[in-house]
Amino acid sequence: MGTINIGLLGAGTVGGGVVKALGKRAKYFKNELGLDLKLTRIVDKDADRFAALPVDDAICSGDAGDILNDDSISIVIELAGGTGFARTFVLDALARGKHVVTANKALIAEHGPEIFEAAVKAGVSVYFEASVGGGMPVIKAIREGLIGNDIFCIRTIINGTCNYILTRMTAEGLPFDDVLKQAQEKGYAEADPVLDVEGGDTGHKTAILASLACGGYVPYGKFPIEGITKIAKEDIEFAAELGYVIKLLGVIKNATSGLDIRVHPAMLHKGHILASVSDVFNAVLLEGDAVGQILIYGRGAGEMPTASAVVSDIVDVARNIKSDSPIRIPMDYYRRDREIGIIPTGQGSGRYYLRFTVCDTPGVLASISSRLSDAGISVASVMQKEGAAEGSVPLIIITHSAPEHGVRKAIMEIEKEQYIRAETRLIRIED
Amino acid sequence: MGTINIGLLGAGTVGGGVVKALGKRAKYFKNELGLDLKLTRIVDKDADRFAALPVDDAICSGDAGDILNDDSISIVIELAGGTGFARTFVLDALARGKHVVTANKALIAEHGPEIFEAAVKAGVSVYFEASVGGGMPVIKAIREGLIGNDIFCIRTIINGTCNYILTRMTAEGLPFDDVLKQAQEKGYAEADPVLDVEGGDTGHKTAILASLACGGYVPYGKFPIEGITKIAKEDIEFAAELGYVIKLLGVIKNATSGLDIRVHPAMLHKGHILASVSDVFNAVLLEGDAVGQILIYGRGAGEMPTASAVVSDIVDVARNIKSDSPIRIPMDYYRRDREIGIIPTGQGSGRYYLRFTVCDTPGVLASISSRLSDAGISVASVMQKEGAAEGSVPLIIITHSAPEHGVRKAIMEIEKEQYIRAETRLIRIED
Numbered sequence: 090m091g092t093i094n095i096g097l098l099g100a101g102t103v104g105g106g107v108v109k110a111l112g113k114r115a116k117y118f119k120n121e122l123g124l125d126l127k128l129t130r131i132v133d134k135d136a137d138r139f140a141a142l143p144v145d146d147a148i149c150s151g152d153a154g155d156i157l158n159d160d161s162i163s164i165v166i167e168l169a170g171g172t173g174f175a176r177t178f179v180l181d182a183l184a185r186g187k188h189v190v191t192a193n194k195a196l197i198a199e200h201g202p203e204i205f206e207a208a209v210k211a212g213v214s215v216y217f218e219a220s221v222g223g224g225m226p227v228i229k230a231i232r233e234g235l236i237g238n239d240i241f242c243i244r245t246i247i248n249g250t251c252n253y254i255l256t257r258m259t260a261e262g263l264p265f266d267d268v269l270k271q272a273q274e275k276g277y278a279e280a281d282p283v284l285d286v287e288g289g290d291t292g293h294k295t296a297i298l299a300s301l302a303c304g305g306y307v308p309y310g311k312f313p314i315e316g317i318t319k320i321a322k323e324d325i326e327f328a329a330e331l332g333y334v335i336k337l338l339g340v341i342k343n344a345t346s347g348l349d350i351r352v353h354p355a356m357l358h359k360g361h362i363l364a365s366v367s368d369v370f371n372a373v374l375l376e377g378d379a380v381g382q383i384l385i386y387g388r389g390a391g392e393m394p395t396a397s398a399v400v401s402d403i404v405d406v407a408r409n410i411k412s413d414s415p416i417r418i419p420m421d422y423y424r425r426d427r428e429i430g431i432i433p434t435g436q437g438s439g440r441y442y443l444r445f446t447v448c449d450t451p452g453v454l455a456s457i458s459s460r461l462s463d464a465g466i467s468v469a470s471v472m473q474k475e476g477a478a479e480g481s482v483p484l485i486i487i488t489h490s491a492p493e494h495g496v497r498k499a500i501m502e503i504e505k506e507q508y509i510r511a512e513t514r515l516i517r518i519e520d
Numbered sequence: 521m522g523t524i525n526i527g528l529l530g531a532g533t534v535g536g537g538v539v540k541a542l543g544k545r546a547k548y549f550k551n552e553l554g555l556d557l558k559l560t561r562i563v564d565k566d567a568d569r570f571a572a573l574p575v576d577d578a579i580c581s582g583d584a585g586d587i588l589n590d591d592s593i594s595i596v597i598e599l600a601g602g603t604g605f606a607r608t609f610v611l612d613a614l615a616r617g618k619h620v621v622t623a624n625k626a627l628i629a630e631h632g633p634e635i636f637e638a639a640v641k642a643g644v645s646v647y648f649e650a651s652v653g654g655g656m657p658v659i660k661a662i663r664e665g666l667i668g669n670d671i672f673c674i675r676t677i678i679n680g681t682c683n684y685i686l687t688r689m690t691a692e693g694l695p696f697d698d699v700l701k702q703a704q705e706k707g708y709a710e711a712d713p714v715l716d717v718e719g720g721d722t723g724h725k726t727a728i729l730a731s732l733a734c735g736g737y738v739p740y741g742k743f744p745i746e747g748i749t750k751i752a753k754e755d756i757e758f759a760a761e762l763g764y765v766i767k768l769l770g771v772i773k774n775a776t777s778g779l780d781i782r783v784h785p786a787m788l789h790k791g792h793i794l795a796s797v798s799d800v801f802n803a804v805l806l807e808g809d810a811v812g813q814i815l816i817y818g819r820g821a822g823e824m825p826t827a828s829a830v831v832s833d834i835v836d837v838a839r840n841i842k843s844d845s846p847i848r849i850p851m852d853y854y855r856r857d858r859e860i861g862i863i864p865t866g867q868g869s870g871r872y873y874l875r876f877t878v879c880d881t882p883g884v885l886a887s888i889s890s891r892l893s894d895a896g897i898s899v900a901s902v903m904q905k906e907g908a909a910e911g912s913v914p915l916i917i918i919t920h921s922a923p924e925h926g927v928r929k930a931i932m933e934i935e936k937e938q939y940i941r942a943e944t945r946l947i948r949i950e951d
Contacts, residue, residue, distance in 0.1 A: 106810070110668045110669075110810050111668075113670075113809075114667075114668055114670075117735075121735060121850065121853060122667075122850060123850065218665070223811075224666075224808075224810065224811035224812070224814065225811075225814060226657075226660075226661050226664070226665025226666065226814075229657075229660065229661075229664060229665045230657050230660075230661075230665075233657070233660060233664075233832060233835070233836065234649070234657025234660045234661075234829075234832050235655075235657065235828065235832065236545075236553075236831070236832050236835045237541045237542075237545055237827065237828045237829075237830075237831030237832050237835070238541075238828055239544075239545075304548075304552060362817070365796065377655075377828065378544075378824075379537070379541050379655065379824040379825065379827055379828035379831070380654075380655035380656075380818060380819065380824065380825050380828040380829075381655070381818065381819045381824070381825055382817075382818060382819070383655065383656060383657075383816070383817070383818040384815070384816070384817040384818065385814070385815070385816055385817075386793070386813075386814070386815040386816075386817070387811060387812065387813060387814040387815065388811065388812045388813070393809075393810040393811065393812070394810065394811050394812055396668065396810055397666065397668045397669055397808065397810035397811040398665075398668075399668075400667070400668030400810070401664060401665050401666065401667050401668050404664070404667045404668070405664065408845075408848055409843075411845070412840075412843050412844070412845025412848060413843070413844070413845075414839075414842070414843025414844075414845060417839055417843060419552065419553060419554065422552060
């Protein structure tokens with residue numbers, strides 16, 4: 090049994106978890122799986138991080154070249170993050186015939202074609218289970234466990250920070266800003282939370298899942314992404330009164346007419362299986378033509394859950410190396426020339442929650458109702474609340490299924506009226 | 521690309537699903553995965569079943585020898601079920617160097633060591649994803665996706681028939697017998713429901729999951745199995761009043777002291793993640809030292825969900841054949857000489873729901889309370905209801921955590937009293 094040498098770039102939280110998990114399981118991998126895995130190099134530009142790791146100082150270094158130039162290293166773990174140095178490092182490693190395991194969702198979502206083309210060219214593979222849903226084996230499920238299916242729908246709650254914030258806003262009736270601050274204090278949100286709360290992180294993960302499910306390249310940046318920063322505590326309260334909860338969803342619906350992919354806050358009926366996914370937990374709800382609905386639920390982030398996914402990828406790659414089948418899971422469909430056609434924003438249909446802020450004067454409900462009716466939009470329910478201040482009141486309307494562009498056009502028309510006092514809020518309802 | 525020939529034994533419901541799914545996905549497997557899979561022989565003793573299949577009559581036969589003696593067939597799918605002919609067929613196929621894919625939980629649970637020893641000897645593999653949880657990729661999750669974890673706890677709702685019956689008993693307040701009859705009429709329960717409702721099917725699946733999680737042989741028949749036939753509608757009602765639901769669980773807790781494995785009805789708090797798994801749905805809740813809790817939820821049975829699992833196994837085996845690595849996932853630990861030590865029944869601890877049926881006379885509560893107290897069993901809550909008939913009343917007690925054998929001994933002592941009118945019911949509470 091030949092030893093398989095591993096190089097790790099990035100000794101932060103997840104890197105530390107990988108060192109621990111590999112150490113704890115090394116004997117099992119050797120004795121039970123016949124895989125002798127050895128971490129022979131750890132590189133981080135911040136030397137202070139090495140002190141906390143249970144490894145020999147001699148394998149620690151600040152120079153990524155110590156991994157790239159070491160021909161004995163056949164698997165490289167990239168945990169540096171970002172799309173700058175991580176990208177050139179991964180491309181360089183691939184060009185040198187090293188397999189890559191990465192947790193870097195931005196890298197795969199934004200530079201997937203370049204990465205996979207380089208891997209195919211070099212005859213090596215890139216594994217990225219940890220990039221989506223932390224320890225949940227969702228990429229393996231799509232690429233292997235559900236390979237007998239055409240997966241036509243995926244809906245995910247895949248960003249722990251947003252789910253924590255929405256859960257706390259719901260439970261405590263607090264506004265977004267207050268809860269974000271709490272989350273930052275507890276370490277559930279970054280000091281710079283933009284990538285999480287504006288939906289970018291969910292977008293990266295959703296783009297990756299869509300590419301896997303559709304068998305082609307789904308470019309990040311070509312589909313609508315809306316975060317949770319505009320969700321008012323009133324919307325959460327009104328949703329609750331109507332029997333709904335608000336979650337940030339990644340939605341993928343793959344039909345012959347094209348791919349409907351989007352990230353946005355959505356209202357889910359309280360009985361919906363995703364409605365009870367709370368706090369920092371993540372869930373991926375897949376629908377396949379054979380299997381029906383499959384839900385995978387777990388911790389989508391954190392030191393050890395993410396390390397769990399990285400280690401499972403290392404074992405997969407090691408099994409591939411051992412059997413001399415480096416490209417067990419082909420990824421050459423993830424090419425620029427196989428870009429999947431995305432249905433343009435607004436061409437979809439659905440049910441909508443609309444919150445108008447209107448003058449508390451007679452005739453407003455009649456005016457809005459008739460405007461919607463004229464546009465062919467059927468109203469499922471209406472809720473008018475007493476005004477909070479300055480004579481303006483919220484008017485909540487839930488529509489029946491209607492074309493999104495029609496609804497948005499009707500809102501634009503209605504907003505020209507004098508009785509509208511603030512921007513209208515639209516939240517999609519997912520069934 | 522060489523064609524991989526497949527032989528199918530069993531053209532029933534699942535067999536038909538496999539034929540359909542393979543046909544639908546063949547082009548994808550060939551073009552995208554480079555796997556040319558061809559179903560070249562279908563065997564069933566009931567020739568009437570062939571008519572419904574979209575295949576050439578020439579590949580259909582009533583003689584299993586047509587698969588076994590055909591050297592061009594390298595993958596055999598066993599969907600005959602049972603442990604009689606299926607066992608000899610699988611052993612014969614393995615001895616001839618054919619890989620086996622099976623959905624047969626009884627075969628794996630009761631004859632696993634013999635099967636896997638034969639596979640190791642012949643240098644081929646046995647895949648059995650469809651044996652547990654239908655289309656849910658739970659075996660793949662344990663053996664691959666969560667390989668970086670010591671999985672120390674698994675709790676499952678894994679029998680759709682029982683879950684459907686308990687869900688309907690809860691929703692409609694009907695007794696077991698009435699709901700079983702309904703389930704049989706709807707096709708959710710077999711004409712002979714014993715293997716389902718007495719817990720045997722859950723036991724088979726739980727034994728398989730335990731073997732995978734523990735890395736050794738967990739023999740079916742050496743751990744307690746209790747079905748749902750004794751669950752009274754009163755127990756479901758009282759559970760609901762106390763904030764619980766009753767589910768049939770497979771429980772696996774692996775500790776250094778040994779393996780605690782059992783199948784029994786259990787009370788779950790309404791907020792428990794498994795409590796909301798209803799109707800015919802299945803769920804497997806895994807806990808690993810790195811990943812924490814992972815839930816996989818879906819349809820655990822039926823034509824296409826089970827076919828989905830069979831097809832994913834076929835693709836895995838085909839990938840192994842293509843890469844000339846027949847035993848990618850070693851199963852040689854599943855041996856008789858690696859039997860896992862099971863903690864004897866009653867040596868565990870837990871919280872218990874006790875329903876005594878007592879005379880409606882003064883002093884009974886005091887007597888039972890003091891008996892339990894004398895035995896060191898602490899009472900968490902008590903509920904006494906008005907009597908239904910003949911002066912007997914139900915007295916419900918929820919205990920704090922206590923050793924099971926102590927609780928059972930105390931019940932035996934209490935049952936010697938004159939005021940006891942019927943057998944006492946004990947249901948474990950899972951946290």
